[in-house]
Amino acid sequence: MGGQGAGPIQREEHDFAIWEKRVDALMVLCGEKGLFTVDGLRRALEDMGEDTFEKHSYYERWIAAINQNLIEGGVYTLEELGNRMEEIAKRGKTYGEAQNG
Amino acid sequence: MPHDHPDHFHHHGISSSGHPYRADNDEPLTYWQRMEIAVRELLIEGGHVTAAEVAQQINTMDSRSPANGAVVVARAWADPEFRARLLQDASAASREMGFDIGPLKLIAVENTAKVHNVIVCTLCSCYPRNLLGLPPDWYKSREYRSRTVSEPRAVLREFGVELPDSVTVRVHDSTADMRYIVLPLRPNGTEGMSQTALAELVTRDSMIGTGLVQAP
Incomplete structure (x- = not known):
């Protein structure tokens, strides 16, 4: 990343949505509980490649990387994740309806 | 969290930095949001974390802000012995003031009339988050x-920081385990101000190095 050409810095900022704060919290807790380390997070992020970096937001990339590490670590299976995500889709059309928080 | 463009909160689409604007809770559920919910539930059901721990961690991060770093900077300006301790070991000096720095190695780099420091994380987004809270979006861009x-x-010129050629610019690239914070230059005309008043002058960007502290 360092040294590559790039355009002007966009200075707009946004308040974090609750789902983004939860992703951040899950990463900190996974580290504290010894499930995987920030190096594991970074490896998964690096593996995504430039295309993913451009297309997805910061915490979208983070939850994908967290999920990859947890599946690799055997915390749950890909099937369990898929089933749960399908079930969550049926709870409602918005994050507010589906969040279980 | 400071923000200059609140109108963007409800704006749909992708910003020119490639980052989508915030999606509120009443907007259509995305694939990644479903993944967050699923991961969180599976971690809780597996007994790895509790819902209370997730909520507590969010509260902890919400409570961290640049105001924490500002009181550390103000004390370093007013108290030469503390300044020396801060430059020696910023983690210990910050803990001394009651801030939870965790296991991070925090390094304070001092701006002088001859040296200006700026921090970055070329790998990802490492930032002195335990002291300043979450990084601004542009820091991660x-x-x-x-x-x-x-x-x-x-880059500094884009942020409005014009430095003469006689000033050396030092760029510090953070890592996951080693985070930097800039000890900005105390502005002239602030002699005799209280630490509380000094702290109010210290901005987030001045502790990243993309800003200068201005006299009141």
Whole structure:
């Protein structure tokens, strides 16, 4: 990343949505509980490649990387994740309806 | 969290930095939001974390802000012995003031009349988050991360920081375990101000190095 050409810095900022704060919290807790380390997070992020970096937001990339590490670590299976995500889709059309928080 | 463009909160689509604007809770559920819910539930059901721990961690991060770093900077300006301890070991000096720095190695780099420091994380987004809270969006952007190492003076100019050629610019690239914070230059005309008043002058960007502290 360092040294590559790039355009002007966009200075707009946004308040974090609750789902983004939860992703951040899950990463900190996974580290504290010894499930995987920030190096594991970074490896998964690096593996995504430039295309993913451009297309997805910061915490979208983070939850994908967290999920990859947890599946690799055997915390749950890909099937369990898929089933749960399908079930969550049926709870409602918005994050507010589906969040279980 | 400071923000200059609140109108963007409800704006749909992708910003020119490639980052989508915030989606509120009443907007359509995305694939990634479903993944967050699923991961969180599976971690809780597996007994790895509790819902209370997730909520507590969010509260902890919400309570961290640049105001924490500002009181550390103000004390360093007013108290030479503390300043020496801060430059020696910023983790210990910050803990001394009651801030939870965790296991991170925090390094304070001091701006002087001859040296200006700026921090970046070229790898990802490492930031002194235990002291300043979560980083601003631009800190995590490709543009800031790549250009700060290749053309720091041009980046600083975009932030309104014009430095004479006689000032050396030092760029510090953070890592997961080693985070930097800039001890900005105390502005002239602030002699005799209380630490509380000094702290109010210290901005987030001045502790990243993309800003200067201005006299009141």
